[in-house]
Amino acid sequence: MTPAATTFHTPHRVGHRRSTSEPPAVRRLLIGIALAFMALFLVLPLVCVFSQAFAKGIGFYFKTLNDPLAWSAIKLTLTAAAIAVPLNCVFGVAAAWAIAKFDFRGKNILLTLIDLPFSISPVISGFIYVLVFGAQGWLGLWLNADNPSFPALANWLNDHNFKIIFAVPGIVLATIFVTFPFVARELIPLMQAQGRTEEEAARVLGASGWQTFWRVTLPNIKWGLIYGVILCNARAMGEFGAVSVVSGKIRGQTNTIPLHIEALYDDYNFTGAFAVASLLAFLALITLGLKTWVEYKNARLNETEISQ
């Protein structure tokens, strides 16, 4: 029987096996290669984190996490994420609204610029803030103690001992920078695909701009927004390179969780480093779980829309 005849008689599954799918041995081989690669590169490291974290027992694990230095790192990481994620969320919604609902020139350039932070090395991401706010940077030049351009501001900042670089504000800024595109990247294609007819209908029926956004747009982009926030938060809490440039790494003051891990590791306290790392690995697993759940919800939403 020719393959064409097979296709004719049985449009699905059975008859295809010879012509448009692989022999069972090849299938098994490919699945085997894929699973082996994933096990070696993804599963093994994940197992390793947790097994190393508990290498000295549960007591040592909780002792490491109960350390005041660990607590201050956790607090700082939560603070940075609590500032960076909402700000980038507002930006993401605003950018997606402007880009998806309106036509204007230079849209593609704007899209590329929004993506920029993704393509820049984390080390450089932190460094640019050192150049703006550091002692050798722009702000340092303006506020130079001997000859300040803005004496009043310089005095005020000196009096209050306000620092940006090697202090918390720098860490927050670097975190905002590296997580800048996440929400916008999720929402722009989603809102572009949804078009503007629903919002236009709402407006024609008399809804105000805010009502249109809250009652029509937001329910439509809900899952995309949650998805973007999850990814944004994971990166905000885990950022290492950018934050390590601006932090100054003062233990108990400007160390975030990833920097605290590095400090413990450099002290040859490997089990301690892995104990703290297990917190972030756990966060990564939650992130993956939530991400899968959101994708599932989204797929179901689309299915019901199609069947309606």
Added chain:
Amino acid sequence: MASQLFRSKKNSVLPGFRLTLGFTLFYLGLIVLIPLAAVFWKTSTLTWSEFWHTVTMPTAMASYRLTFGASFCAALVNAVFGLIVAWVLVRYEFFGKKIVDSLVDLPFALPTAVAGITLAALYSDHGWIGQLLTPLGIKVANTQIGIFIALTFIGLPFIVRTVQPILEDLDPELEEAAASLGANRWQVFWRVILPMLTPALLTGFALAFARALGEYGSVIFIAGNKPMLTQITPLIIMQELDMFDYPKATAIAVVMLVVSFVLLLTINVLQWWTNRYNTTNLA
């Protein structure tokens, strides 16, 4: 003219254009563009010969070769295995497929510092994998192989996630047509499927390569810190910063930024190509 008038009229039904675009540009300028401009401003304080001397110093040159070489090899390995993973996830059914699919994103979700110390522990002489490789005379930790391993880890999702949707959307009729014309399975893959996946594969490759070039956290722990041997370019910048030698750090940062911009441009062109391929298929 008429169509433009119509368009602006249609736009005016929805409010908030000025507010949202204004805020977008303001925030973009404040957070991204002005700080980035600072790098180029700082470079201008260097003379051309100072700049050239810094970016071509031997440690920097060695770091470029290493960073580019290791990133390229890692992206290449990921292109092969990423394609297999994507293929298996789209075409086959097997136990635990959903979990495997979610796990692909682990390198995105796992903080780089955690990945860094974990890989360093796995591949150290006494680590789970390291102790198997040591008798064979293969050293991974504190060598260039270690850097390659770390970059392979972080690059995998880029390939899988760019190839997967294209593979899902492939029209089965094309494969059926090729098969009915007498092509065997390998010919169908090589002559029909692979050419249609090429733009997506190249995009994924470029994304993984670009990410690997700038990667810091997952590399430095396994790389050790041997001058001329295992120092990646971001680490060179970091060292200059630690010595407060900002002009030198800036010069090397500018080289990396220019490379990143060129890659970003390439990726945009590739993505446009991928999408065009897709829409022609649909049409």
